[in-house]
Amino acid sequence: MAEFLLVHGSCHGAWCWRDLTPHLEKLGHSVRAIDLPSHGSDPTPISEVTLNLCRDAILHASNPHTIIVGHSWGGYPISAAAEFAPDCMRALIYLCAYVPQSGFSMIEMRRRAPRQLIGDAVEKSADGLSYSVLPSRVHSLFYHDCPTEVVTYALARLCPQAIRPQDTPLELGENFDATPKAYIRTTDDRTIPTEYQEEMSHCAPPELRLKIESSHSPFFSHPEQLACQIDEIARHV
Numbered sequence: 001m002a003e004f005l006l007v008h009g010s011c012h013g014a015w016c017w018r019d020l021t022p023h024l025e026k027l028g029h030s031v032r033a034i035d036l037p038s039h040g041s042d043p044t045p046i047s048e049v050t051l052n053l054c055r056d057a058i059l060h061a062s063n064p065h066t067i068i069v070g071h072s073w074g075g076y077p078i079s080a081a082a083e084f085a086p087d088c089m090r091a092l093i094y095l096c097a098y099v100p101q102s103g104f105s106m107i108e109m110r111r112r113a114p115r116q117l118i119g120d121a122v123e124k125s126a127d128g129l130s131y132s133v134l135p136s137r138v139h140s141l142f143y144h145d146c147p148t149e150v151v152t153y154a155l156a157r158l159c160p161q162a163i164r165p166q167d168t169p170l171e172l173g174e175n176f177d178a179t180p181k182a183y184i185r186t187t188d189d190r191t192i193p194t195e196y197q198e199e200m201s202h203c204a205p206p207e208l209r210l211k212i213e214s215s216h217s218p219f220f221s222h223p224e225q226l227a228c229q230i231d232e233i234a235r236h237v
Contacts, residue, residue: 001027001028001029001030001234002029002030002065002067002090002231002234003029003030003031003032003063003065003066003067003090004024004029004030004031004032004066004067004068004069004230004234005032005033005034005058005061005062005066005067005068005069006020006021006031006032006033006034006069006071007033007034007036007058007068007069007070007071007074007077007078008033008035008036008039008071008072008074009070009071009072009073009074009097010072010073010161010166011039011132011133011158011159011160011161012039012071012154012157012158012159013035013036013039013040013041013042013157013159014033014034014035014039014040015040015153015157016071016154016217016219016220017031017033017219018153018219019219019220019223020219020223020226020227021033023223023224023226023227023228024227024230024231026227027227027228027231029231029234032061034057034058034061036054036057036074036077037049037053037054037057037162038159038160038162039159040157040159042057046129046130046160046162047129049162049164049165050164050165050168051076051077051080051164051165051166051168051170052080053165054076054077054080054165055077055080055081055084057077058077058078058081059081059084059085059088062081062088062089063088063089064087064088064089064090065090066088066089066090067089067090067091067092067093067233067234067237068081068089068091068092068093069092069093069095069230070092070093070094070095070097071095071096071097071219072095072096072097072098072191072192072216073097073098073106073161073166074095074097075094075097075098075099075100076098076100076106076165076166076170077165078092078094078097079092079099079100079170079172079176080170082175082176082179083170083171083172083173083175083176084175086175086176086178086179089179090180090237091179091180091181091182091233091237092179092180092181092182093181093182093183093184093230093233094181094182094183094184094200094201094203094204095184095186095218095219095226096184096185096186096189096191096192096197096216096218097183097192097200098110098192098200099181099183099200099201099203100170100172102170102171102172102173103169103170103171104169104170105166105167105168105169105170106165106166106167107163107166107167108169110192113192113193113196114193114195114196115193115196117141117190117191117192117193118133118141118191121133121134121137121141122134124163125160128163129162129163129164130160130161130162130163131160131161131163132158132159132160132161133158135155138151138154138155138158139151140190141190141191141216142154142190142191142215142216142217143215143216143217143220143221144188144190144215145188145214145215145221146215146217146220146221147220150217150220150221154220180237181203181204181208182204182208182209182210182233182236182237183197183200183201183203183204183208183209183210184210184211184212184218184226184229184230184233185197185198185201185209185210185211185212186211186212186213186214186215186216186218187211187212187213187214188213188214188215189214189215189216190215190216191216192216207236208233208236208237210229210232210233212225212226212229214226
């Protein structure tokens, strides 16, 4: 069976894969979830976080047999990893994630979306190095179809997101282009417009473009269905 590395999005950590992991393991897969720098239990100061540091954390946890799943902002560092060391992975799966266009930062990619959904929901830190999601907006942005317990669980763990890695342009080339890719689009997403996801999903061949009727957090709202979709992709990459 497959080996998966799960990479979280903005303000999250390895904790967000809590409900998905056992379903993937039940299907016979091995699963590892990591904290990107300054997230979860990782002690890196926000002032030191760079896109390359996030990339290297992924490569350190990966090997040539690994299928890397990136959620949301996680699409950027997994793409950087594929460009830098394509032999350290088997394939990439973008889960309602940003697929970079060469030369653009994630912030620039977000601004290119047909609708802006999160601008009034985040607050920049006093030093300008990070941002946080307003607690009053967390439920509606990320978890509107999730159990109440999930919102409580997440609110206790969400953390500030370093801005510098998301404001760093990413140059991509042949290594990234040659890396097998799949995309899972969330059709009731209130963070990244689903029509923008559909556009970005064309990084993958038609048979590896899936969708799930979910919020931005299918790992909490539909973990079993999501595990089945990831399992299906693993059979074709």
